[in-house]
Amino acid sequence: MDKTQSYDIFLIAPPGLEQVLAEEATACGFDEPRVVPGGVETRGPWSEVMRANLVLRGAGRVLVRIGGFPAVHLAQLDKRARKFAWGDFLRPDRPIRVEAVSRKSKIYHAGAAKQRVERAITEELGAPISDEAEIRLMLRIERDFCTFSIDTSGEALHKRGHKEAVGKAPMRETMAALFLRQCGFDGAEPVLDPMCGSGSFVIEAAEWAAGLMPGRSRSFAFEQLAGFDAAQWQSMRNAAGAGGRPESLYSGSDRNAGAIDASRANATRAGVADFCAFHQRPVSDIRPPEGRPGLVIVNPPYGARIGDQARLRSLYGSLGKVLMDRFSGWRVGLITSEMSLARSTRLPFQAPGPVVDHGGIKVRLYQSVRLR
Structure with a gap:
């Protein structure tokens, strides 16, 4: 990945609390956070992706848009997916999980699109595909444009690593x-x-x-x-980790x-x-x-x-x-x-x-x- 390039970053929020998350992102110094359905958009280099995972208390996940291209049929998707620079982001020795959705597009079968992308990653990069993989690649096809994003968080961010004991109906x-x-x-x-x-x-x-x-x-x-x-x-x-005493x-x-x-x-x-x-x-x-x-x-x-x-x-x-x-x-x-x-x-x-x-x-x- 290019450490100096700026990427679109999407912060997932509980529906109804997007504005509050945008206020937190602003307070934490992220670049011009903008409320969109389901979360908040911002931009920044890869260091900001890491920082978002580390410091934001309200974000559920941090997604990064890594690129995309137009495609109107599966053969075109297959050809362009094979030329995509997967190696800039994914490692050949780490399994990948691919998810796909399609809206208002000539490629309407999300399952078939998912298979084409999986095959391209396996054959061009050499990375294995697994439904249990921690690295999740998301393909969104909307109005005949394919966009790829990576879930950089892994486990949902409410899992801080401290709260092992929970009661009934816990608040995340x-x-x-x-x-x-x-x-x-x-x-x-x-x-x-x-x-x-x-x-x-x-x-x-x-x-x-x-x-x-x-x-x-x-x-x-x-x-x-x-x-x-x-x-x-x-x-x-x-x-x-260097906190003080309130x-x-x-x-x-x-x-x-x-x-x-x-x-x-x-x-x-x-x-x-x-x-x-x-x-x-x-x-x-x-x-x-x-x-x-x-x-x-x-x-x-x-x-x-x-x-x-x-x-x-x-x-x-x-x-x-x-x-x-x-x-x-x-x-x-x-x-x-x-x-x-x-x-x-x-x-x-x-x-x-x-x-x-x-x-x-x-x-x-x-x-x-x-x-x-």
Whole structure:
């Protein structure tokens, strides 16, 4: 790969949170991030591809467009795929997984197109093809133009390498980070999650505040590509793991003892246990930690069955009362699927955020003004 060439970079976001990811990319210094359906586009050299995987808390994956050409039939696709400079990006000793989609094109059979590209890579480059390969090459045929992209992340980026213990319906780390940013969190104020589960919000906030990059502990697919600069990458990783100690405390509580054990173990693996506190307690017993007010962020149960609604309204009502009574000066961010549940808290919420898909359930973020 040409280390000086600028590439189109696509950052995948949860639908509904593209704008928040664009704000993060802007804050991290990426070049003119632009919101598009499903994510954010930017441009930069290969070093920016690596940096995006390393530093962005909200991106689900980082894709890079490596080139393309027009083709109106399979024979043309086969001929041009054989001339494509695969060796600039792919290594002959690393297996490749090819995926293909086709829209509004004369080449309408994506499976046949996939086979042609696989054959070209195998016969021209010598690389094996495997459905289990970490390196994923994506072919998109749209309006008779073939575009090739590489998924440079490998495993999805919410898999930081720290959160081994999870509870029911866990909040993905990437989504937790975007909700924190949407709430105006900047790494300086304290955060409390009164229904913390396995600790996603608390640990993300603590890592952010400590300056610990999300990708510091894991590997990425781009490490298996041609021209990978191991020395440059090691230098970037060394800087990413040199966090400081934040002034604020990041707190979580849950009535379930197993959730608290999981949160503590995850915080320890993430290297933030010294400035996180987890306590087993019901919502009725939560109190603000000492120090200045901050952000309460919570992802309570939603309840898919109609019979759950009365019980959940009571839970949300209890949460709202405790927050109003004890958390003067704090802001609240609440993620839920039903406006009626948010209203049950009687908290002073502003207009809800955009609809976001969380594990197949449509949710929104409800943010309050500072409580009095």
